[in-house]
Amino acid sequence: MRYLFEGYAFDTGRRELHRGTDVVSVAPQVFDLLDYLIRNRDRVVSKDDLINAVWNGRSVSDAALTTRLNVARSAIGDSGEEQRLIKTLPRKGFRFVGQVREAREGAGPNPGDPPESAPALPDKPSIAVLPFENMSGDREQEYFADGMVEEITTALSRFKWLFVIARNSSFTFKGKVVDVKEVGRRLGVRYVLEGSVRKAAGKVRIAGQLIDTATGAYIWADSFERDLTDIFVLQDEVTVAVVSAIQPKLLQTEIEIATRRRPENLTAYDFYLRAMQQFYLATRAGVAEALKLAHRALELAPQFGLAAALAGACHMQNVVSGYAVDPQFDRKEAVRLFRLALSLDDGDPETLALAASTSAFMVGDSDSEIETADRAVALNPNSHLAWRGRGLVYRIAGLPEEAVRSFERAMRVSPVDPLLYMTHVGMGMAFIELRRFDEAIVAGKKAQRHNPSYAGAYYCLASAFAHLGRDAEAREAAARVLEVDPAFTISARMGRRRQAHAKLLIEGLRKAGLPE
Incomplete structure (x- = not known):
């Protein structure tokens, strides 16, 4: 039997207490105490009831019983002061007052029901x-x-x-x-x-x-x-x-399931998941592997628009992160692939978001990119990727106020997203253009904590520190930029069009001593 209450699962068969995916360590005697209280939650149980059930009638002091009750409360997120789940009724006893649902293993159709054929699992979650x-x-x-x-x-x-x-x-x-x-x-x-x-x-x-x-x-x-x-x-x-x-x-x-499967058994969607995992790293090797996996997905499923959009984003990342051996080739491939993605599926919000942000970096047609990004969030207002893409588009278009609003919404709808560090960096750069340098530093430090190997976090910090006259910290951040990305130059990273709407960011990078 499993008893479910407030995010906990109390499994009497396995003698386990779970809080979400975590097993809560509980001593056998404390487990028995919880078991008795939960099973008898429809009534007040006396001290003698508990002693007979848990201690087999042995003599137990009030202090020992109180200690065990407090340990049981602590295991399920309760306390003696709050008594939200286990209530003490003076001179009467104790009662489990939390709302409980029971789930019996093996419960299913009635034996007399005709057998049903089970539908096969789809090839996606x-x-x-x-x-x-x-x-x-x-x-x-x-x-x-x-x-x-x-x-x-x-x-x-x-x-x-x-x-x-x-x-x-x-x-x-x-x-x-x-x-x-x-x-x-x-x-x-x-x-x-x-x-x-x-x-x-x-x-x-x-x-x-x-x-x-x-x-x-x-x-x-x-x-x-x-x-x-x-x-x-x-x-x-x-x-x-x-x-x-x-x-x-x-x-x-x-993603974890896909990475455990043997490569020869992977489907196009599994290759896409593996590509996303590598893309999240934002390293030279990670982007290269993501690009290879995205192309494998496209080989298996030529109509897979999201895989095409991801491949385009990988080429774009090569250019903006300085990973490209042939930047001109990566630019052309980024443009070809995001256009292919839109021709395959212009109704998928995440495809639209990746295509819009790639176009913003590589092409610079603000009206078209803003329209695409707006359509992405309209199709799915719960997508972190759509809101982050919109923030990038608006920032590059020179509209930092709207960019900040989009980045804030991205973090609201997915506060633990694997790409959160990119969202923080985007917000930090928008804050710099708004002269909100202290907030830019907060955003940059958050990005650094999420991904210490992402150069964007450090050049956001370098620029903001420089604007505030915090020269030592600016130079330290600049040194970290070059440590993570030795080939970094302002002209290579910013690009001609981005420079037009990132004047304060670039001014700060120069003050911090980063190479032109």
């Missing part, structure tokens, strides 16, 4: 959002929970690399105790998102768990608590929070 359980006893919250599931399903469906089960199929499981492995088999999906809603004291608490149906493992779990005011605004807010948390987790998990 697949997910079903199950109805959230209303734990409030309030009919109004039922509508809220169902509406939120619909919003999350719609938001996820905008990611074209995801296969999302329609609401009508997911809602056939409403009100049933199900085994996620069986749900995965019957719907043909690799992942399931399940959750619950509980209203109390003018607030609503939403808990969610993302589960791998192949293994039953928890990939992500969290809870959100908000004031219950405008129900529709609340739905939107929670939807963004959930989608921004699970989307990068899904992509990260899929």
Whole structure:
């Protein structure tokens, strides 16, 4: 039996307590204490009940019992002061008061049901959002929970690399105790998102768990608590929070799966995932490997627009990072590939975002690039890649205020994205053009922490420090630029068109002593 509460899974069969994907270390006696309290959560259990069940009737002092209870509370994120989950009732006993859902292993169709053929898993990540359980006893919250599931399903469906089960199929499981492995088999999906809603004291608490149906493992779990005011605004807010948390987790998990597969068994999508993993590194070797893998994806699937866009972005990265042996060749290939990507799929927001940002660096048709970037975020307002691409386009077009707004939105919808360091650098450069040098330094340092080998973080810092007259720090940052990228020159990195809208950035780089 698995008991689910507030992002925790208490598995009595395996004698394990999970918080998301992590196993929480619990002593056997503490596990037994939690087990007894959760199983008997419908009543107050006395001190004698606990001693008989956990200590087999042996003599136990009040201090020892209190210590064990505090350890149990700590294991599940509770405390003696808060008593959110385990409540002490003076002179009466103890009770587990958290909202609990039970999930029995092996629960599935009735034995008398006719056998169903299981649909094959799609060749891309697949997910079903199950109805959230209303734990409030309030009919109004039922509508809220169902509406939120619909919003999350719609938001996820905008990611074209995801296969999302329609609401009508997911809602056939409403009100049933199900085994996620069986749900995965019957719907043909690799992942399931399940959750619950509980209203109390003018607030609503939403808990969610993302589960791998192949293994039953928890990939992500969290809870959100908000004031219950405008129900529709609340739905939107929670939807963004959930989608921004699970989307990068899904992509990260899929990349890990792809890297474990034997190369001869890879599909075009797996090659694309591997290419993305290398592209995230932003190193010379990483970009070269990403380019090779993206082309392998295109060989297997010539209509794969997103792979073409990624290949174009790799050529663009070679030029702007100084990795190109033949910059003119990389420029031409970047332009050819982003145009190919748009001809193959001009309705995919992430393809549009990559194409728009590549064009901004390589071509410089601001009106066309802004239109493409705006269309990308309109198609999927939950995509970090779309908002980051829009920020890059607007920054290069000389509109730093709008660039900052786009970068902020990118970080809002995906606060743990693997490309976050690029977003911070883009924002830092926009801050420099707005003369917000202190904020540029904050952004540059965040980028440095996320990816210490990314030269952009250091030349953002070098320029901002130089403008503030912090010469020693500017020179130190400039030295790190040349350490990471020995071939760095201002003219090679900035390009003629970028220089027109990066005057303060370039002025700061010169003051920091970086070569022309």
